[in-house]
Amino acid sequence: MQVFKFGGASVKDATAIKNIGTILQSYTSKPLLIVVSAMGKTTNALEKLAESYFNQRNDVHEIFEEVKNYHFEIIHQLFDQQHSVYDEVSNTFVEIDWIIEDEPVDEYDFIYDQIVSIGELVSSKIIGQYLNHIGLTTKWLDARSYIQTDNVYREAHINWDKTSELIQKDIPKILANGFAVTQGFIGNTSENFTTTLGREGSDYTAAIFASCLNAESVTVWKDVSGILNADPKLFDDCIKFDELSYEEAIEMTYYGATVIHPKTIKPLQNKHIPLYVKPFLAPHESGTVIREATIAISTPIIIVKNSQVLITLHTKDLAFVTENQVSDIFKAFADAYIKVNTLQISALTFSASFDFDENKFDRFKTLLSADLDLRYNTDLKLITIRHPNNEAIKKHVSGEIYLEERNRNTAHFVIKV
Template sequence: MQVFKFGGASVKDAPGIINLAQIVQKNQDKQLLIVVSAMGKTTNALEKLTRAYVEQSDEVHTIFDEIKQYHYDILHQLFEPGDAVFDEVANTFVEIEWTIEDEPQDEFDFIYDQIVSIGEMVSTRIVNAYLNKVGIKSHWLDVRGYIHTDNTYREGKVDWPKTTQSIQHDVPALLQKGCVVTPGFLGGTSENFTTTLGREGSDYTASIFASCLKAESVTIWKDVPGVLNADPKLFKDTVKYDELSYAEAIEMTYYGASVIHPKTIKPLQNAKIPLLVKPFLHADEPGTIITETNYITFNTPVIIVKQNQVLLSISTKDYSFISEDHLSDIFGLFAKTHIKVNIMQTSALSFTVCFDDDTERFEKLTAGLKQNFSIKYNNKLQLITVRHYKPELVKELTAGKTVLLEQISRNTVQVVVK
C-alpha cells in the first residue's frame, strides 16, 4: 500500500486534476491512499477571507464569491451540469456561509481553522468525484474523524494512539475496495471542531497515514523535479538531489525548506518508510528519494531563504544581565503564543530572536513581554540559511544587504539581513 500526496499546484485547474487521475490510473495495481491539498492559492484566499471577516471588512462576501467562482469554473470543465458533485461542493461551502453570517466571537486561531479548512474539503470532493467519473473506484474519507488532535488551533497536536487506532480500524478495509481520497492539513478535536496541522501540513497528513498503515512508501507530487538545493523562484541553476538521508531532510525542513513540511520526516523515519518527491508533470522521472542512507557528500550547498521575518531584541528594564530565569519567562511566552524561533542569540544585556511575522501572535507576544522587559524590533527581513556552505557563497548572498545578525557552525551559516 502506498500514500500519494498532491499539493495545491498539482490541482490548481482542470488539467491538473485530469493529470492526477492519469497518475493514479498508472498505479491502479497498488492500494492507494491519496492526500490532496487545497487547489492553487485557495489557502491564501481563505486566509484573506478570515482576516476580512474578523475585521468585519466590506470585502468579506466579494472574497468568498471569488473563491466559490474559482472552484465552480473548474467543476464546469470536468463535469456535466447536474452532477452530484455540485451539491457536495455547495454543501461544503455552506460551512463558511454559516460562520460569516454572524459577528466574530471566537479567538482568531479557532475561526481560522473553521474557515481555511474548507479549501481541502472542497478540493478532495472534486478529486474524488472525478476519479469515479473516469472509472477509478474511489472513496472519500473525512480526515477529521481519523486524525485526532488537541485544541491547539492552527497547529493541532496529534493524539497518536487514538489516531492510529481510528486509521487502522477502518482504512485497510476501504483500501481493499479502491482508492481512498482524503483532505490534507486537517484534524479534529474531541468536540468535533476542525483543527489544522500548521501551514503546508498536507505532507504531514500523508506521513501520519503512512506511519499508521505501515505503507510501502509516500510520494509527494510537486511542481519541481525533486528536492532542489534552493528555491527555483529565487535562484537560477538549481541542482536536484537524487537521494537524501532522513537526517539531512529534517535539517532542511527545520531551517525552512518549503518543499516538505517540517513534521513529515520523523514518523516516516521511525517506521523506515521511504519518502519520494516527484514532479507531477513528469511522473516517470525518479525525483528525489529520502531514506535511511549513509552520509552523502554535499558538493552543492543548500540555500534556504525565509521572507517576512521579525528580529526582536529583549532586555531587562533595569539593565541587569539576561539570566536563566529571564529566559524561562521569555520562552514561556513564545510557547504560549505558538511562535517558533528560527534563530536566537544571547548577550549579557539582551536576548535576540528571529521568527516568522504573524500579526496576531506577534501582538500577543509583545504585550506579554512589555510587562517585564524592554523590546526593540525590525520587521520585513530575510533569514538566509546555507548548509554545507562555502564562505564566498555567503558573501555573494549578503552582498548589498545590511547584516543584522549572523551565526556560523561547522555545517551551517544563518544570516538575518535587511
C-alpha cells in the same frame, strides 16, 4: 500500500486534475491512499475571507463568490451539468454561509480553521468524483474522522493513540477495494470542531496516515523535479538531489525550505518509510528520495525565509542576562506558539529571530518580564546556508546584516530586505 500527496499546484485546474487521473492509472495494482490540498491559491483566498469576516469588512461575500466561481468553473470542465458533484460542493460551501451570516463571536484562530478547512474538503470531493468518473474506484474519506487533535487552532497537535486506532480500524479494509482520497491539513477535536495542522500541512497529513498504516512509501507530487539546493523561483543555477537523509531534510525544512512541511519527516523516520518527491508533469522521472542513510552533501543549500522579526532583549540595570530570565523568555515563546529560528545571547542581551505573526508577537510582548527592555526590527529575511563555503556566502549574502550565526554545518544571516 502507498500514500500519495498532491499539492495545490497539482490540482489547480481541470487540466491538472486530469493529469492526476493519468498518473494514478499506473498505480492500480497496490492499495493507495491519496491526500490532496486545496486547489491552487484557494487557501490564500479563504484566509483573506476569514480575515475580512472577522474584521467585518464589506468584501466578505465578494471574496466568497470568487472562491465558489473558481471551483464551479473547474467542475464544469470535468463533469456534465447533472453530475451529483455540483450538489456535494454546494452543500460543503454552505458551511461557510452559516458562519458569515452572523457576526463573529469566536476567537480568530477558531474562525480561521472552520473557514479555511473548506478548501481541502471541496478539493477532495471534486477529485474523488473525477477519479470515479474515469473508472478508478475511489472512496472519499473525511480526514476529520481519523486525524484527532487537541484544540490549539491553526497549529493543532496530533493525538497519536486515538488517530492510529481510528486509521487502523477502517482504512486497510477500504483500500482493499480501491483508492481512497482524503484531505490534508485538517483534523478534529474531541468536541467535534475542525482544526488545521499549520500552513502547508498536507504533507504532514500524508506522513500521519503513512505512519499509522505502516506504508511502503509516501510520494509528494510537486511542480519541481525533486528537492533542489535552492528555490528555483529565486535562483537560476539550482541542483537537484537524487537522495537525502532524514536528518538533512529536517534541517532544510526547519529553516524554511518550502518543498516539504517541517513536521513531515519525523513520523516517517520513526517507521523507516521513504519519502519520494516527484514532478507531477513528468511522473516517470526519479525525483528525490528521502530515507535513512548517511549521505555526504558538499553542495551548499540556500534557504531564504521572508517576513522575519528580530528582537533584542536587555536588562534595564546592566545586569547579566540570567538563566532564569532565559527560561522565562523561552516560556513566553512557547506560550505565544512562536518557533525561534536563530538566537544569540551575550552578557547583557538576548537576540532572536522568528516568523512575524502580529497576533503571536503581540501576545509574546505581553508575556515578557517587566525587567527586560525590548527592541525589534521587522521586514527582515533569514538566509540559511547549509554546508556553506566562502563562495556561497559571498554570492548569496548582501546588504545590512542584523544578526549572523554559524556552526559546523550551517550559517544564518538575518538581513534587512
